[in-house]
Amino acid sequence: MHAPVLVLKDSLKCESGSKVHHANIQASKSVADIIRTTLGPRSMLKMLLDAGGGIVVTNDGNAILRELDLSHPAAKSMIELSRTQDEEVGDGTTSVIILAGEMLHVSEACIEKNYHPSVICRAYNQALEDAIAVLDKIAMSVDVNDRPAMLGLVKSCIATKFTSQFGDLIADLAIDATMTVGVDVGPGLREVDIKKYIKVEKVPGCQLEDSRVLKGVMINKDVVAPGKMRRKILNPRIILLGCPLEYKKGENQTNAELVKEEDWGVLLKMEEEYIENLCAQILKFKPDLVITEKGLGDLACHFLSKAGVSTIRRLRKTDNNRIAKACGAVVLNKPDELQESDVGTGAGLFEVRKIGDEFFAFIDNCKVPKACTVLLRGASKDLLNEVERNLQDAMSVAQNIIENPKLVPSGGASELTVSATLKQKSSSVEGIEKWPYEAAAIAFEAIPRTLAQNCGVNVIRTMTALQGKHANGENPWIGIDGNTGAIVDMKEKKCEIWDAYNVKAQTFKTAIEAACMLLRIDDIVSGIKKKQAPGAGQAPSKPKIEEEGDADNEQILPE
Structure with a gap:
């Protein structure tokens, strides 16, 4: 007779092994696919119905994911990524989800070949270190006191937003506000706390051009x-x-007895x-x-x-x-x-x-003033809400540049440079970590590929041309113009599309670390009890335990 095995019924549901890996990857890909079309200046808008019955129209990745009601735990943790990115650097909320989804997607082939998740995670962490080293190499310093340069940088970083049609207005407000609350904390170091010391007041009426930063x-x-x-x-x-x-009234119940008038x-x-x-x-x-x-x-x-x-x-x-x-x-x-x-x-x-x-x-x-208020005026509440979301992004960009005045090329150029460098380095990686390392290099191409898709150009031709230009490593500034889909040099005056170094580095770190975390999950255990039928007894029933092997050995714990 077999040795008795105790099976706990009705209290735990459990999934394990490769089934869980595939389910998590599928859930993460689904979340990434929802907001894939909202990347870049030619992005689509999403119309959201919030819990209160209101309507929100936006292309802000974090705002969209905040309104999603999901039950899968892996999908929920992907939404947390966007929130983390928003709190840390305030930008790149869409990119981080797309990159994390792609990192998990390319790992699926390795899992099917029975690679252990620890091996994949080791390769991914090595790829992350090398990617940050590449970013350091191509980063360019900037003078934060040069107003026209700062204006151009903030404008290029929020060019994908709804308010880009209003010209310099939002970038001007963002720079004025962040410069006002900046505090020198050491030689060459400035601290900017935009959450504590900048308040945005939205007052419907007048025109958007009447918005201003108060010196108080x-x-x-x-x-x-x-x-x-x-x-x-x-x-x-x-x-x-x-x-x-x-x-002051008494803390406890205080009674005063009055004898005389x-x-x-x-x-x-x-x-x-x-x-x-x-x-x-x-x-x-x-x-x-x-x-x-x-x-x-x-x-x-x-x-x-x-x-x-x-x-x-x-x-x-x-x-x-x-x-x-x-x-x-x-x-x-x-x-x-x-x-x-x-x-x-x-x-x-x-x-x-x-x-x-x-x-x-x-x-x-x-x-x-070391604190200020931004007074926003506009035609309607919906317009003001979207302007406020864009302004927060612009202030985050200005904050990142002031705190760490380094820039990297945008338009997918940084990702393509990282991808090309990792592909070259993969030949020197020894052992079975070589293939997951190569997969990570390919995953970085998801950002320029998505930009090309959203522009409506031929994705295969564009990506092949870009890969060819980056293969020899001559010019790391070649990327995609998000408006036209043309292949351009990001340093050119007529183009000049940049990203803050802090944002790009945080995007890579958050995406790869989250992908590693989800790959390490091999069991999903649910301890949620089923609801009792109406009229059932109030006392909680004990879990039923049975021994496999002999039908006569079935035991029920005493009530």
Whole structure:
């Protein structure tokens, strides 16, 4: 009789082996095929219906994948790739998915020949190291203080976007905003945090050309008492608070027993004195504007407005931090800790303006703003949403160039150079890793091939011509003009299509590392239990275990 084998029923579903590899590769290819047509300046748009019933029309790879509802775990991890790329460098979200899908696709032939996934991953990691070395070799330095050059670079990087039809507008806004918030952190090093210190405000109305970068911050708030408080102040002294300006209520359930009628008056007097003392501590520093993240009581409002101080309450913490960066103030949690150095004096103007039906407070004309707001105007909300997505990409490009001022050729030229170099190196790779290494070299050609497909040119002729030009390694700048499909030199003045080095290097790293991770998966185990039929008992049933071999040996665990 066979040795008994325990089989756990109804609690785990399991797939393993090459079946899982093929399923993962197929799922990843399907995700890549969805957004393949959105690469390049001749890209197609996708119309998405989001969960709220709204419609989004875009060719932004990350925005499209965010709206997909997928159940396959490998496909979900591919979508995470796009999100990672967007958070890290803000561009190349479509390229990374296409490249990762192609890396997995070319590995399928190796898996069918029974190559172990570890061998394929080793070859892929070696290919990644060599690809980054090639990028370092062909990268070109750039001067970030040369405004016309920076404008051309940002424009070429966002030439595939919807807003490219508006000329220099978006590139101008992006460079102004990123240059404003750039902070020198060492010799030749600059740090730019576009997520924390740049806020994009979309206000429908006027024309797109009326959009601008404010030398300060704009918030969707009005002063607490519009009739009594000033709405326009030149060179204001600003105090920022993170605490409430109202009477503190007891943390626990506090009971006060009042025996006499006069006791009520005593309580009110105590409250009034507390608020008056708070306001006196603030008014010592002669502020013109007080902004708090928390509440502001009527009594405090009375004392402050009497002293001619305008106040704004219930501001977001992130907005308060931006105002602090813009005008040089410090956000405090206790008014009694206030010092003269904590008062913001860097703003040139505080003004409340009405735009449409809403009031906006502007803290503008700051002397040395390290935070800013980009005010976008446009005809409709849909247009503004797409402009904002394009602006975020443009700001990411400017950020990458400022932080690492190196460029590589776009239009598939970098990928073709990497592919040609890896093909030459593959002859010196020993052992069975030679074939996966060659496969990785071929996978890099997916980007120029997709560009050619989206242009509508003859893909086979174009790719053969490009491979021929890159085979001898003479000119690494030959690529495809995304608009016409012609084979051009990316350095030429009339063409000049570039990519930031950071974006390209991150694309290669993310795509190959993700492909290796998915190839290492050999089991997909699902521990999701089946739903019980209505009316079934509340107590969870125990899993049923049976021993193979003898029918009489079937056992059921006791309830």
